[in-house]
Amino acid sequence: MLMIMSARPHLPMSIPVTLNSLGTSFLLLLVLFGLNVFSADICEPHVTLKDIKTYPSSLSSHIHKNYYRYLMMDKKSHSLYVGAMNKVIKLNLTNIADNNHREAILLANSTFLDRCIWQGKEKMPDCQNHVRLIAFNGSKLFVCGTGAYNPTTYQLDIHSLRQIGRSERGMGLCAFDPFDNSTAVLVKNRNQRNDLVSIYSGAFADFSKAQPQIYRPSVYAKNGTLLNKYLRSARSSSKWLNEPQFVASFDAGEQVLFFLRELAVEYSNCGKKIYSRVARVFAR
Known part of the structure; x- marks a missing residue:
């Protein structure tokens, strides 16, 4: 029970x-910017919001925000995993601006995107796939995104960010609305x-x-x-x-x-x- x-x-x-079949800078980010921040050791290294905003993303847009909402630090590999809109980014904690970063593109299913718009939501940013959960599971990352108001889970290789297997429904595991708070x-x-x-x-x-x-x-x-x-x-x-x-x-x-x-x-x-x-x- x-x-x-x-x-x-x-x-x-x-x-x-009833049985019905996160140093200090990270805490400030959580309080001031609504970011979900988790780490096995939150005392170091030091990362600022400006660092993350200015990293060289191949998909950075001057039109739309990237909505960085979730940070997961792995001190063993000295990496920072960032959950954003339609992607997960792996950054080098020694140098956030290092061009040798990795990205996994996780777009919302086109059918769910169309349905989301039909239900009265805005295509940008509502009906996109906002990553709201990143968790370590052995050699894999368990990721959950809003999926255009259809929560979706993914398994990614922890090193390459290559997707492993198929995506699955993630109802109840993360938010429908990208601006809701879930954990x-x-x-x-x-x-x-x-x-x-x-x-x-x-x-x-x-x-x-x-x-x-x-x-x-x-x-x-x-x-x-x-x-x-x-x-x-x-x-x-x-x-x-x-x-x-x-x-x-x-x-x-x-x-x-x-x-x-x-x-x-x-x-x-x-x-x-x-x-x-x-x-x-x-x-x-």
Whole structure:
């Protein structure tokens, strides 16, 4: 069973979920520019937003912004992975302006792009593929993009950024709307097999933003055998999540911590108040 403990006052501190089949510069980037920043060692090296904005991208445009929204630092390879609109970039941390960088182009499916426009969204920037999650999974990068309001996941080679296999649907793993805040973290060694990983996410699960959720998809063995069915927080319940904006998530041993802000239901009769919360998910 998945358990969530929340810092929300005046509400039960332990509620069972129903089983319904980042140095300092990085922290400043997160606060000031809304970037998701993660690192195994955030004390060094030092990277500034100006460095990232001025790197020599082959697809840089003077017309459209690149929407750098996600940073992942790998100190072992001295690399910085940047999630942007329609691409993932691998930069050399020793010299961000080094021309010897790599890019993976991840465009939204044309069918979903056309449907996104038909549903009233702008082609630029709404109906593009904004990368909102990059996570290390062995020799691969697990990437999730908004996919023109159709969240899509990819597996990329960690060195070459070459795509491995086909892209897949990523509903609930990252945001539909590129300007929504979502979070996810890969968690190892919490399942029936130590060689497997699970992803725990906080995001809206639908186009209309009516279903915010904390979610863990089903876990399968390498041979395709289902080991654990998917788990999610209660559906459409303001007592669980009330118009949340997810900030970050972290693997903390037996728990996964979700940091978010939301409208406080305990003060609904006194006007709107936004509270910061920490939700602890028992990942067993």
